[in-house]
Structure formats: C-alpha cells, structure tokens
Amino acid sequence: MTLPSRLEQIDCSLFKKHRVNVFIKRDDLIHPIISGNKWRKLKGNLAEAKRQNKKGIVSFGGAYSNHIHALAYACHQHKLSSIGIIRGESQYQDNFTLSWARYWQMQFKFVDRKTYRKRHEKDYLAELAIMYPDHFVVPEGGTNSFALSGVGEVISELNQQLDYDTIMLPVGSGGTISGLIKADHDQHEILGVAVLKQNGYLLDEITQLLPNTAHHYGNWRLLEDFHCGGYAKFSAQHCQRIIEFIDESQIPFEPVYSGKMLLALLDLVEAEYFPENHTIVLLHTGGLQGLGGLAERKLIKATQWLVPSGPPAR
Numbered sequence: 001m002t003l004p005s006r007l008e009q010i011d012c013s014l015f016k017k018h019r020v021n022v023f024i025k026r027d028d029l030i031h032p033i034i035s036g037n038k039w040r041k042l043k044g045n046l047a048e049a050k051r052q053n054k055k056g057i058v059s060f061g062g063a064y065s066n067h068i069h070a071l072a073y074a075c076h077q078h079k080l081s082s083i084g085i086i087r088g089e090s091q092y093q094d095n096f097t098l099s100w101a102r103y104w105q106m107q108f109k110f111v112d113r114k115t116y117r118k119r120h121e122k123d124y125l126a127e128l129a130i131m132y133p134d135h136f137v138v139p140e141g142g143t144n145s146f147a148l149s150g151v152g153e154v155i156s157e158l159n160q161q162l163d164y165d166t167i168m169l170p171v172g173s174g175g176t177i178s179g180l181i182k183a184d185h186d187q188h189e190i191l192g193v194a195v196l197k198q199n200g201y202l203l204d205e206i207t208q209l210l211p212n213t214a215h216h217y218g219n220w221r222l223l224e225d226f227h228c229g230g231y232a233k234f235s236a237q238h239c240q241r242i243i244e245f246i247d248e249s250q251i252p253f254e255p256v257y258s259g260k261m262l263l264a265l266l267d268l269v270e271a272e273y274f275p276e277n278h279t280i281v282l283l284h285t286g287g288l289q290g291l292g293g294l295a296e297r298k299l300i301k302a303t304q305w306l307v308p309s310g311p312p313a314r
Helices: 013-017 037-051 066-077 090-094 096-103 113-120 122-131 145-161 175-184 201-209 236-249 258-270 290-296
Strands: 007-009 021-025 056-062 081-087 107-111 135-137 166-171 189-194 220-223 279-283
Touching: 013 258, 021 145, 037 056, 037 066, 037 135, 037 145, 037 175, 056 066, 066 081, 066 096, 081 096, 081 113, 090 096, 090 107, 096 107, 096 290, 113 122, 122 135, 145 175, 166 175, 166 258, 175 189, 175 201, 175 220, 189 201, 189 258, 201 220, 236 258, 258 279
Parallel strands: 021 279, 056 081, 056 135, 081 107, 166 189, 166 279, 189 220
Antiparallel strands: 007 021
C-alpha cells in the first residue's frame, strides 16, 4: 500500500481562466489492484471479519462490480474465503471483472433481480447468516459503519498535505462521502456527485450511516444532476470531454465514477460556482478496472482509454 496517497495540482487552462486551484488526491495509486475508496472501505470490514474469527466474507455486486473485484483480491491476500452474490446469470462468470475475481478464488452465487433487491432486508440477511455462518456479510459497495474510519483517513492525510476549501468526490453507495463528513467536522465544503439517478435514496443512506454526533454537520451537498442519464450511463460526448481532459492532464479517469465527478467540476467552474482563488481537491476513487468491462461490452473504444489486462490463463 502507498499511503498517504499522492496529491497533485492539475494544470488546466479552464482552471487558470477562472482563477481556481484544483488538486487531485490520487487514491487510484494506493494499490495497483485494490485502488481508491475500495481499499479504504474494506480495511475496517476485513478487520471486523477477523475480530469475529470469520473464515471469509460474503458481499453483493453486479457482474462488473469494482467492489467485488477488490474484495476477491483483498480476501485472497488476507487468506479469507470470499463469496459474491452477483446480480445476473452464471454466464457472466467469464467476463472481465468476474474472471479476475474467480482467479482470486471467489465463489459466486448468481441471483435474479428480485432476489438481489432483498440485499438490505433483515430476513434475507438472516438467511445468509444461517447459510454462511462462518462468513461476515458486507453490504454492496463495502458501505457500512466499519468503512467510515478508513475513509476518514483521507481527511487526516489532506490536512497534512494542503490548505483547501472544497473536496469533491463521486458518490455511488454513500459510504465514502459519509466517512469524509464524519471525519471533517464541517471544516471544509464536501461536494458529492451522485453517479446514479435517485429520489432521495442516497441522502437517506448517508444520513443513516452518519453517527448521531455528525447529523448536524451541514457543510456538504449531494449534486444530483450530473449522473449523465443514470448509473453507468454516458454519451459519446461525455466520453470525448473526459478523454480530452485526460490528454491535457495526463491523469486517468473512467466514465462511470471519476469521470462524472470531473464533468461536474468542469461545469461548476464554467458556471463560476467557485470564487477566485478557491482551492478544490478531487478525490480519485479508483475504479479503473471497470474500463475492462466497458471495453469488453464495446461501450467505450479500448484504444482511447487505459484499459487493464485480464487475468492470466491457469
């Protein structure tokens, strides 16, 4: 692990024009496989699984889940077994993401969408506890109370690295922004960019994750208009704009999470949301392995992105 993660200033003509200072915290460089917020959220969950003397971890995800990919590797490294409850059909087990997870010896249980929607229900979780009594159950995305302390270390690191005004991040399941809010104690503006359409769902999730002592913190916002059409939705124009920024900055992004944060930032800067001399930190939450699945499904052109390779043959 490379911690604290590196902080880089982004040299961009748009930022110079509007006289804002933009840095990026390169959590994507923490580890070549478990990068970004995945490592920070899994850290506490792995520790809790071991504290409870569990032999492994059960968790949930789609067929191209960054979380499932990271969890499989982390459990393999910690000599824990891993079971992924995957939304979809068994034919997905050979796709880019799940073939890596299988390489790290994760076992899969494929379920239909109706069953997958039960993943937060107490009765279903009780069934899983009976089915896998020696495994610790971790929610989708690794988001629970055990994830918050690891994510909060971002704030501790940043406070030693830079004097800044705003931190921006993409928001999927709500765990990362909750950890930042809890650790920051209202010292900085926190802007979360929702990457999926939702009608208050994420706000409820974040509120439930935060301890009562943090409920009064108000210096954060969830930006809900930059999802580009919904989760994993984006247009050719969105991709082109991200690719142009990658070429200018030499920093890798992907269009599902970090790219939507980037597009939101560009729009906000152009709209002069930030005052002159404002200092913004982007939190790069990793997820670059997802480019492999997007290229596999021909949703992006592999030649335009830094697409990772698949697992070696066994």
